[in-house]
Amino acid sequence: MTTIFKSYDLWDLVQYGYELPKTKIDALEKDLTEKQAATLKRNRMNDARALGIIQGVVSDTISPRIANEETAKGAWEVLQQDYRGDTKMRKVILQSLRRDFEYTRMRENELLKDYFFRLFDVVNKMKTYGEELPNERVV
Structure with missing residues (x-):
């Protein structure tokens, strides 16, 4: 928006x-x-x-x-x-999203495009909640 x-x-x-x-x-x-x-x-x-x-x-x-x-x-x-949400709620949500980001791995029998979709979904949510996430880190 x-x-x-x-x-x-x-x-x-x-x-x-x-x-x-x-x-x-x-x-x-x-x-x-x-x-x-x-x-x-x-x-x-x-x-x-x-x-x-x-x-x-x-x-x-x-x-x-x-x-x-x-x-x-x-x-x-x-x-x-x-x-x-308020500041405390954003911090909790961001902490959960950071964990998801760090531990996201490609599953066996998963297509690469599906893996990227899952990964970028987490990245976009993190950015929505105010996380500064450079492209180098995503790569």
């Missing part, structure tokens, strides 16, 4: 969000300069686009978890928490 957001130049908006001016929403149009109003409008449109992308790609079972989120950043944080 980060690739999709980056291709639409929305990644920073999803990752960091955007700030609303300190004025009340109803009085927004009166208190903002023309440039500020245009920036706010563009940020709202991009945020809605990013939120629409998130809502469009998640499954029906996950959709209720982000249904109440009004910003892309909020929805992204919910998804990160659900899939990556």
Whole structure:
């Protein structure tokens, strides 16, 4: 999903969000300069686009978890928490994946492509949980 957001130049908006001016929403149009109003409008449109992308790609079972989120950043944080967990949980999962990575061996009568599929599945999961894994180590 980060690739999709980056291709639409929305990644920073999803990752960091955007700030609303300190004025009340109803009085927004009166208190903002023309440039500020245009920036706010563009940020709202991009945020809605990013939120629409998130809502469009998640499954029906996950959709209720982000249904109440009004910003892309909020929805992204919910998804990160659900899939990556908190720091302690990530460490436990990474430890298990590291063990799987170290002890993955090709089975007898296993095709090479099947072995690579299993190995890269573990590698991709490790990267998902934040592991820095250079290609040299995988080889």
